[in-house]
Amino acid sequence: MAVIAKHCPDIKVTVVDINPEQIKKWNSDKLPIFEPGLDDVVKAVRGKNLFFTTDIDAAIKESAMIFVSVNTPTKTTGVGAGRAANLRMWELAARHIAKVANGPKIVIEKSTLPVRTAHSMRRVLNANDRKIEFEILSNPEFLAEGTAMGDLTKPDRILIGGMNTDAGKKAIAQLVWVYKHWVPEERILTTNLWSSELSKLVANAFLAQRISSINSISALCEITGAYVQEVSRAIGFDHRIGPYFLNASVGFGGSCFQKDILNLVYLCESFGLDTVAAYWNQVVIMNDWQKKRFSMKIIEKLFNTISGKKIALYGFAFKKNTGDTRETPALFVAGHLLEERAKIAIYDPKVDPEQVKHDFEEYKLMPAGCKFEDYVTIYNDPYAAAKESHAVAVITEWDEFKTYDYSKIYASMSKPAFVFDGRNILDHAALKQIGFDVFAIGKPFGSKISMDDLS
Numbered sequence: 001m002a003v004i005a006k007h008c009p010d011i012k013v014t015v016v017d018i019n020p021e022q023i024k025k026w027n028s029d030k031l032p033i034f035e036p037g038l039d040d041v042v043k044a045v046r047g048k049n050l051f052f053t054t055d056i057d058a059a060i061k062e063s064a065m066i067f068v069s070v071n072t073p074t075k076t077t078g079v080g081a082g083r084a085a086n087l088r089m090w091e092l093a094a095r096h097i098a099k100v101a102n103g104p105k106i107v108i109e110k111s112t113l114p115v116r117t118a119h120s121m122r123r124v125l126n127a128n129d130r131k132i133e134f135e136i137l138s139n140p141e142f143l144a145e146g147t148a149m150g151d152l153t154k155p156d157r158i159l160i161g162g163m164n165t166d167a168g169k170k171a172i173a174q175l176v177w178v179y180k181h182w183v184p185e186e187r188i189l190t191t192n193l194w195s196s197e198l199s200k201l202v203a204n205a206f207l208a209q210r211i212s213s214i215n216s217i218s219a220l221c222e223i224t225g226a227y228v229q230e231v232s233r234a235i236g237f238d239h240r241i242g243p244y245f246l247n248a249s250v251g252f253g254g255s256c257f258q259k260d261i262l263n264l265v266y267l268c269e270s271f272g273l274d275t276v277a278a279y280w281n282q283v284v285i286m287n288d289w290q291k292k293r294f295s296m297k298i299i300e301k302l303f304n305t306i307s308g309k310k311i312a313l314y315g316f317a318f319k320k321n322t323g324d325t326r327e328t329p330a331l332f333v334a335g336h337l338l339e340e341r342a343k344i345a346i347y348d349p350k351v352d353p354e355q356v357k358h359d360f361e362e363y364k365l366m367p368a369g370c371k372f373e374d375y376v377t378i379y380n381d382p383y384a385a386a387k388e389s390h391a392v393a394v395i396t397e398w399d400e401f402k403t404y405d406y407s408k409i410y411a412s413m414s415k416p417a418f419v420f421d422g423r424n425i426l427d428h429a430a431l432k433q434i435g436f437d438v439f440a441i442g443k444p445f446g447s448k449i450s451m452d453d454l455s
């Protein structure tokens, strides 16, 4: 919405949220999320044509278009629990709009939703007793956290789905007009509603599938002596494959990939497409396996006993350039290490310590009888986090991790000192030179057929 406001000075954009704390933060100097470049844009347009308010009713009344971007998490109870999307927030928002609206509105699905959600929402909206007409459009969001501002400023495409009726076409044209303020027309795709809704799920499924595919190969590399980064490079040169999203890692996280694939799996199952569902479900299974493989490797290499040993986790966000920790592999790895009663030291340049504590509580990671304070310490200095630890595990690919003085870190650690590079970002040869035992995803570690031995 900030980017729309920036590029469309002739449009008034009002952002509303039922959570007053969020709105307070959006109106303050410290925005509620860290996203490179966002502060500048918000500060440039806030109070001019971008407003944040909790007065939802007034905003509904004065708006011609309403983007609904509420959360759509995976259901935790009831039918489809663990896979289906929870549409409660969406339906509540739609009912609120239907109740308060004082004239026709275009309601836009910005949240990621299961295919055919627009059908149900249309019925909810148009069931109002004042005969107000609502047109519903699907306009899924393809931005990636960490690069959101660039993604929004120069999008690969804008996707708009609508009904193939006169009113539907008119609504599509109005939304196209908004984006045309800064997006070349050839990049604005219009489709039917169901194609648009489904494309978002499919895009995320394909992206996550690439990560799981290369991660599956990383396991094979570790055994055979191939280097996964060399394999990625070699296959990425093929223009049919392309070089992106081929970095093997500790696993994908974030609020979207897992949720959206599980949603797709559930949809396929509900339509009786069990083989299709099982195919996509394997992407999530592979991701869970990769996270577990990484933490198992730490346990195994530290002589199968990590009880009481300090292990430093570098990074807690699910990827670099964001403070977002939703579904971060760090939680999975930390939880697994805690089961073995390791002492966890966490350093992340952007994640709020309160968030880390909250996540441990929410995911119930502390084993029975163990207190968070006794087992987990959050540091604001990476050197202090590593001091006296047995291992440093890189969980997030923050660029600053590449710049540290690893000789200094090595000198302060217990010996033998290990580095587990879950992102393949460090200079492994240099670390070995310093004295570290190094394990990196997709590289052989002391295996019988090590390329290191051959060179």
Ligand SMILES: NC(=O)c1ccc[n+]([C@@H]2O[C@H](COP(=O)([O-])OP(=O)(O)OC[C@H]3O[C@@H](n4cnc5c(N)ncnc54)[C@H](O)[C@@H]3O)[C@@H](O)[C@H]2O)c1
Binding pocket: 016, 017, 018, 019, 022, 069, 070, 071, 072, 089, 092, 093, 096, 110, 111, 112, 113, 141, 142, 143, 144, 145, 255, 256
């Ligand atoms: N985060 C991403 O990178 C990303 C990218 C593409 C799509 N999406 C999709 O966008 C949607 C939102 O994701 P998010 O990460 O921003 O979620 P979020 O949980 O961070 O934010 C959702 C916000 O909606 C508010 N809300 C809930 N019900 C409301 C209502 N009735 N009226 C007003 N506000 C209400 C909540 O208080 C919350 O602040 C999801 O469907 C997600 O899949 C997210």
